[in-house]
Amino acid sequence: MGTQLQLYTSLFHNNPDAVFMFDMDGRFTGVNAAGEALVGYTSQELLRMQIWEILGPKEVLDQKKQQQILYSGIRRNKYYQLLHKDGQIVDIVASSFPIFHNGEIISRYSIAKDITQQKKMEEALHQMQENFRLISENIMDLIFIVNVDGIITYASPSVQAVSGLTIDQVINQHFSILMHPDQIAQAKSDFDHMLKEKVTLDAEYHYLHPDGRMLLFDVKGTPDICSSGQIVSTVFVARDITERRQSEDLLRYSDKLSVLGELAAGIAHEIRNPLTALKGFIQLMEGDNVANRQYLQIMRSEIDRITSITSELLLLAKPQALRFAPNGLLPLLLSVIKLLEPQALLKNVTILTDFPQVTSLILCEEYQIKQVFINIIKNGMEAMPLGGNLTIKVVECSHDVVIRISDQGQGIPAELLPRLGELFYSTKETGTGLGLMVSSKIIRDHGGSIDIASDVGKGTTVSIALPKALKTSVSSID
Known part of the structure; x- marks a missing residue:
């Protein structure tokens, strides 16, 4: 009997769950350490209290209901709310068992487990599920x-x-x-x-x-x-995103129409000027045969200007059938320099070169790349009306080759640099902006890039990066 009592006492006091014992009037007759921790009262305090005093506000019962519960049989896994000594509500799940003596219930004991955190997690999960439902439905x-x-x-x-x-x-x-x-x-x-x-x-x-x-x-x-x-x-x-994509397509189409309008206005403006001059000189020629030779020279110059504008526009707008082939960079540059040397001499411009053992091949359309070099070098020479040095330097990198063309002109203000390459925008009085726009397009078509840096009062440097040729085969791009 003593051994059984020791076993019972050990199970009672060392049970990790709270164990409460109370008589048929609801007065506590025993509580283990877990029970004290659960409600915050000491055993001495609880032994002077009734079970009803620690029930939460939702568990308030009348006396008749209390007696029915005390004299009922086994009550398993019922949820209760207890009132902790500090005023906090504690959620528990408890099982209550009657203790009999001579066939009568003389007291009860309950085993309770704290599920407050579990309850909070369940409520949080329920709230998340409810939020998800509201979101998904609305x-x-x-x-x-x-x-x-x-x-x-x-x-x-x-x-x-x-x-x-x-x-x-x-x-x-x-x-x-x-x-x-x-x-x-x-x-x-x-x-x-x-x-x-x-x-x-x-x-x-x-x-x-x-x-x-x-x-x-x-x-x-x-x-x-x-x-x-x-x-x-x-x-x-x-x-x-069907409607959004349709709106984007309409916006792009509108932008194209806007650009087309600007292009048409620019073409009309640029071509109207020389046409007006031609019309005027024709009228003059009708009455003055002596001056015809001078007039014809001016008319020929204006016709050349119209031809140049329309050619650059066609090159910009019309898809070209390009035949890319490996070409030596230096031979291309040297041929362009030789072509422009007489013009540089007339303008008192000295072309300096810095080609340190450059052997790179570039995969390109020869005529177009030459056109780019001509445009950029001519721009550099025109930026120096009083003459100066124009330096052409080539730098080889691992995957590409960079051509830097630097002049000693007055330079371009920083706020104007972003506009370079726009249609009919030029820093030159008679420029159309088409040369740089066409050059930029050609370089992009060749997989390269073009960058312009300028220092007012010192000059401008145009850097052209082109990828090196990896294959010797000829490729065609339509």
Whole structure:
């Protein structure tokens, strides 16, 4: 008997759960250490109290109800709220057992477990679920949960309004049901890549609506990775961007029309001037045969100007059939320099070169690259009306070669540099801006870049970077 009593005492005091004992009037007759910690009262305090004094406000019962509970049988896993000594509410789950003597219930004991944190977590989870429900039911974005086999296990209510399919038609179906047939293979490949690499998916897919409309969706997918590192499911959010894309296309079309209007106005302005001069000289020639030779020379010059403007515009606008071939950079530069040396001599310009053992080949269309060099070098010479040095330096890098053409002109203010290359914008009085625009287009078509740096009062440097030729074969670009 003594051993059993010791065992009982040990189980009572060392039980990790709270254990309370009370008589049939609800007065505490015993409590273990876990019980004291649960409600914040010491055993001496509790032994002077009744069970009703530590019940939470929601557990207030009348005397008749109290007696029924005390004399009832075993009560398992019932939820209660206790009032901690510091005023906090403690959520518990308790089982209550009667103690009999000679067939009558003389007292009871209860085993209680603190579930306050669990309750808070459940409430937080419930709130998250409620928030998710509110969001998914009230936004027009489509939200899907898709398992690793590509089967849709959840679809937000918006699916019917946007896709024209009911939720029942979508649930337990493969996600390809929401793809245009031509994109299903690509979508499956994207999905497999997301699962394999455990990365997010960001793509655009078309969908053929049952009413015949073609919709475009911006789709973002995120894998749900558990603690073990395995993907348990994926979450997809799809947004209908059909109208936005149509608006963007209309805006681009409007921009093109605007540019076309500016181009037409610029062409009319640039060509009208020499045409006016030609018209005037023709009228003069009708009455003065002596001055005809001088007039013809001026007319020929104006006709050449019109030809130059229209040629550059055609080169800018009309797609060209280009035949790229490996060409030595130095021979191209030297041929251009030789061509322009007489003009440089007349302008008192000295062309200096710095070509330290440059042997690079560039894959290019020879005529066009020469045209770029001519445009840039002529601009440099024209920037020095009183003469000066024009330096051409070539620097070889690992993958490309850079040609720097520097003049000693007055330079260009920093605020004007961004406008260089605009249609009919030029820092020269008679310039059209077409030369630099055409040059920039040619360099871009060759996979290179062009950069302009200027220092007012010191000069301007134009840097042209072109990729080196990697192959000796000729390629054609139409």
